[in-house]
Amino acid sequence: EDAERGATADLAVVEARRRMLDEWLAWRASVDEEVEEERLDLGLPKDPVEGLVETPNDGEEQVIE
């Protein structure tokens, strides 16, 4: 009986997690869509750094062992 109760509890926990994950992904999707719209409205590039001044030695920033 105890094991059964335990199993029910686990099921409840898993259910709760499943719900949290669904809610999270739904929230992410709505934010992604909203931000993408705003970005396009503002005419901003996808990468915020795009079009910024190229530093002359950009390639040398790489760390070479």
Next chain:
Amino acid sequence: MRPILLSGHERALTQIKFNPDGDLLFSTAKDQQICAWFSHNGERLGTYKGHQGAIWTVDVDPTSTMIASGSADNTIRLWEIKTGKCLKTWEFPTAVKRVEFTPDGRRLLGVTEKRMGHLGSIVVLPIELSVDAEQSDERDMTIVCDQSKATVAGWSYLSKYIIAGHEDGSVSQYDGKTGELIDNVPIHELDMAVTDLQWSADRTYFITASKDKTARLMAARDLELLKTYVSDTPLNSACITPKKDYVILGGGQAAMDVTTTAARQGKFEARFYHMIFEDEIGRVRGHFGPLNTVAAAPNGKSYASGGEDGYVRVHHFDKGYFDFKYEVERERENRL
């Protein structure tokens, strides 16, 4: 997950920042110098000298050309990463507790301290992302915090909002262009200061840490409270890990505030929580004092912590970290 111990600071760490590639790490401490390190092996790349007081904060511009720092000497300084040259110094009436570049690096905000005769403020400076450019003395904007002083602040996605955490435990949303206060939400316990505010990779949500022993995940667009992480110690710092849905919390009580037994229980650990499920999933020990700052590398491969003990510890995640998944996460992946 064997740590790399970086010993170069002589006093308590205040902030750690990775550059966007995650190959460099910048650290500030109360010892008046900024250190730059290679994150993969912990070798010191160099130091940036010039501040005349404790340094509270550092940030890297998105092109990894410059860093900005804020100090108890009442200045913000801009430095060339490669040469260590100080490119600009801005002076303020009080200490600067936090700096952050906009996502495009064209502006920098600074949080100034409140002191007799001076209200706390958030100043915004225009930045020319070239080491040869003349930096302007003029401010773009000044937000005066006449309710509760700001302790931390940062820029949201598209630089649309400035989000600030306050001494009274509340979080504010300001318009990123006009500085107008849009909303203020008492999110942490009253008068339990917000000690840190760090962003998700896309800056649509952020995590706050507080002395009230909790960290909160909030949405930038409407300050909706998304998640709460409950710990058993006052928190100084919290960050969100890219690639995996975790958050890392750091804190601990200063030695003079704890009894010996509590100290022996070792609360000086980085705590990992699942970002979505809010469960604590692990702890990493190592520091001999409170963790003042934690930071996750933008490439998701490592994290670093800086302690009151003067050490920076860099941890490169191992396979187990990346493989770990909740049953419901696997289930969903299999469905896709």
